[in-house]
Amino acid sequence: MSILLNKDTKVLVQGITGNIGKTQTEYMIKSGTKVVAGVTPGKGGEKVFGVPVFDTVLEATNNYEIDFSVLFVPARVAKDSVIEAIESGINKIALITEHTPVHDTMVMKAYAKKHNALLIGPTTPGIVVPGECKIGILPINMFCPGNVGIISRSGTLAYEVAANLCLVGIGQSTVIGMGADMVAGTNLVEILELFNLDNETKVVVLIGEVGGSQEEDAAAFIKNKMDKPVIAYIAGASVPSGQRMGHAGAIVEGGKGSAKSKIDTLNNAGVKVAMMLNEIPLLVKELLS
Amino acid sequence: MSILLNKDTKVLVQGITGNIGKTQTEYMIKSGTKVVAGVTPGKGGEKVFGVPVFDTVLEATNNYEIDFSVLFVPARVAKDSVIEAIESGINKIALITEHTPVHDTMVMKAYAKKHNALLIGPTTPGIVVPGECKIGILPINMFCPGNVGIISRSGTLAYEVAANLCLVGIGQSTVIGMGADMVAGTNLVEILELFNLDNETKVVVLIGEVGGSQEEDAAAFIKNKMDKPVIAYIAGASVPSGQRMGHAGAIVEGGKGSAKSKIDTLNNAGVKVAMMLNEIPLLVKELLS
Amino acid sequence: MRFQEYEAKEIFKEFGIPVPEGIVINSDSEIIPAIEKIGIPAILKAQVLVGGRGKAGGIRVVENLEEAVEACREIFNKKIKGYHVKELLIEKKLEILTELYCGITINRTLGRPVIMVSSEGGINIEETAEKNPNKIFTLYCDPLVDIYPFQIVNLVKNLGLKGDVLLKVSQIIGKLLQIFNKYNGIIVEVNPLVITNNKQVLCLDAVIQIDDSALFRYPEFQEKKFNQMDYSLQRLEKKGATYVQLEGNIGLICSGAGLAMATMDTIKSFPGLSPANFLETGGSITPELMEDCMEIVLERNVLKGIFINIYGGINPIHEGAKGIARVIKDRELEIPIVAKALGNKQEETWEILEKAGVYTYKKSDTHGAINYLAEILHLEVKG
């Protein structure tokens, strides 16, 4: 089993006719994903690798059952496209687009919540179920099937950690990138919950980074509700912190956000925190054996 | 009995410290209305005719039970003030203010509907229960107690019709002005429903005017659901119609809006329509006897 | 507030909405240079603030200079639905493939903006709406929720458009909605919205009407509006009153539009009497406002009498009475004036008016009051 996605998931690609949309649609199809339709306003009637393209999501949902929409749209239309997907009844959405204005992200997040939709991203690399299928941009040759769930705020770090696990013979159940924008449509805790319920997943690797308080929230969840062991890594421990402007950031974060805060809080929650990337495979191996 | 208002109704006055707010508060108190509190931001702590003034509606509702709020606020803050009342839990509101931007009215109307609040106005003269109390600006010496309900889109025409009924010895149960702005917070049908349920009311006089389709909607309601006789008068039958701009108005109204359309539709619904003001007392008298 | 077509098109341009190149002229003498700049064939369009000017001869296509000069003179000498033509918009005639309709207005009963589109644009749109309402597609807006571009694309899809044209039309409608929202629109309309033979999409006509009550938000428009009025009307409007000149012989001052309309209906029912104007004071009567009301009513010198029908609800009618009295005294008026003034402070009001020589009618029936006026006029005529 896997979380959120499997080979039967019917996927819509919004922004399918752009360069990235086209290329990644091809990769997704080759990885085993059921891409049933695409949308680009003004391009209705075209086909991309055999996938029919519609002008609107509504036309796509009128013609196909859709479980998941993945978006490769320009940042300036990301908000409109995500809300179009939600209003057309799609309740799982991955927004790959980077450089989305954070005020737009806040609207999308609130909109998704109001309509009980799950929005991963923006700037998510997507989700991969190794050996089965993927949505998004993750290069599948970095992954192999197995029992470790990976949740990462960074995209490329997720690839690295998965590939390093594969090197020592440890595969993954599902790997999911959350996107490291200032505000994420879905937070770490919500994905931890899903892994906690997934039979296939024995251990979870959580890859965080400095900024925000998602890791601190995750620590509280792990301590109180998580039945499975979690390994964590926080990127940016040795990075000199940027100069803050004003006080508002500090006040609203209330002392959270630094690598130290995150590592301490996770440690206190009983999570093993790898201080360097190359410690992760060792820690996972210990837990699996 | 009466609709919406009686001598026990606890009334808040928003905009109580302005010239009109002060004058009308005095008139309301003298007419028997229970004005329990007032609000003007920045004037908290003052008193107006013994009524305590607060900076915010929330302070007023924290200190007093409020059933109805009546607003004498400047047009540019009308939207904010109405929404403040609704958000503070008040579900009956009369907005006396005139010249409220119609886009603001649309927001207020939608907001009231969403929160199950009744918004009368803007530009309503208010409601009077003759011999008992009133909210708003209706001069009480124009009214006398009895069994006729009056609903009027025009304020001063409501006074006139009531006074003319009094001249022939016919009193009123409740008189309510809806405001004749382009969009009204509450439409005629909603008030007809209340009169239909009111034991004290034997006959209803409906005073409409050219423009919009409220009278046509009212006709449909009267035909299908109203148990009591209704007399109607439509002002503006002989007024030369203004030059329309564009087609949008005509398209959206779909042939409704003219005095002729209203009168015909009401006649077809079995309503007796007075062609001149002075026919109203005669028609009512007939029905009451 | 209504905008002339060319003014509306200026606003369209600010929002990036494509319109044909055009030149506005105020006199015959400007037609030749204008046509030389715009080219032939061209369209001459009378700038008047009413619909249906095409059918009334206010729009002419010209194929050469001579024709242009002649058409220009004809239009400038025309009255269109009662309006003199003071300005003419000259535009290049385009090769048109399709005429669409787009209008945004307010559904009064629902209290919601509504966007209407149709593939049957052009002068017969109202007929289409009546006979084939299924050819008009609508999107109702929730005033509490933003409209997103995809919703407009969904609406426009109904017109059977595809590709670039689908996007262009949708973008234009999105921008029309921006104008409607930004300027508190009552109507924003394009008829026809055309697709040319080279797949350009342009607004051939442009209608914008905005809410007078919201003009305080746009001081530039407010000023423009006042500048278009003559001085006495301007003074009234600034104080919240509304005046419309009519053709009759009885000057009228009423508090409340409904009362004013009912009063006009009643006046008309008396043989020989008819209203010379519509005047609604609004709810902010002061002595000064009442003076202004008297002055503007008296500008019409065909009056037989004046009828004042006011209620003291929100209005301090006793204050208003002072203004009336002042005008009577200052101008030594002899014209008969009947006032029906009731409500709060009615006794005080009567006293002031009677001292000034106004006939007061103290019952509430407008019919009786006008009858009283008719009697007085009759007496005067006799005497």
Add this chain to the structure above:
Amino acid sequence: MRFQEYEAKEIFKEFGIPVPEGIVINSDSEIIPAIEKIGIPAILKAQVLVGGRGKAGGIRVVENLEEAVEACREIFNKKIKGYHVKELLIEKKLEILTELYCGITINRTLGRPVIMVSSEGGINIEETAEKNPNKIFTLYCDPLVDIYPFQIVNLVKNLGLKGDVLLKVSQIIGKLLQIFNKYNGIIVEVNPLVITNNKQVLCLDAVIQIDDSALFRYPEFQEKKFNQMDYSLQRLEKKGATYVQLEGNIGLICSGAGLAMATMDTIKSFPGLSPANFLETGGSITPELMEDCMEIVLERNVLKGIFINIYGGINPIHEGAKGIARVIKDRELEIPIVAKALGNKQEETWEILEKAGVYTYKKSDTHGAINYLAEILHLEVKG
């Protein structure tokens, strides 16, 4: 994008938010006329884009001209938290009764704007927030629903203000929220927001930081931002990459910020190695972007080696490789370069890089790759 205090105050003024009269100077020589215009006592404020400049000596009150000249020189010669002071804002010192705090920012976890106010404004606000969090009052905004003025009055009531001052403070906060929303703010902050002894309310400080990803909506700001950068950084930023100069000896090019940070952590764990920069390519790698990345990394001439850590997910790394190869060839580079390039098209990428003389590391562990670089450097040093 961050604004200097005086730039933020210009924006405040456009929105009608009161700020003290001020003059900006760029050199010592302007101080005397500035003080003569502003008057004594005056405040000199270093214009730097970091918080806490007051505690760092960047703000000085001066009582006479001599003191002003001296303080001005001192500040211009200072570095504040690493920043040179290039501009100084001179303002009249006011008689202050109360210092409030107001900040608007984004709660990242909730994804909501939050308005924070406190009656304990001034330089110790962060301490207050930590020790007496109940002295900070907050209003969380729903991104789907407008905030109405009354909600701000309700928030400000918590500070115990009354009368005119209550309204003035509320109006200012309403306008700060307008700025935050209009310009896609990350932070809009005033500390302190002061009440003077004559009941004026003014913003003594002004912080505005807006979202770089939203700059396309404000071309005027985008241009300003680019103009502040040197040319090579500008080229990178326009292509979506992020570069920060550091003090180390290993040039770094990574695809992804998380990977870049983890790589930096790993480099630091090797004795003698440290990152010379942070460089994150973003998701739009092209040959040209990679050339620009190489050029900016090579601007630092203390480098021992370059480490490239890129993944082919969204990025066509084989395209990027062409850019790297071109720079190596054109500049005849001899500095050792290790590349770990994996994912889609990895084989193609390796081939291009190896032909250009880049050492490729084909496993996924960054630690191993850096170890490889260390070995090469060691060999080179030896050789």
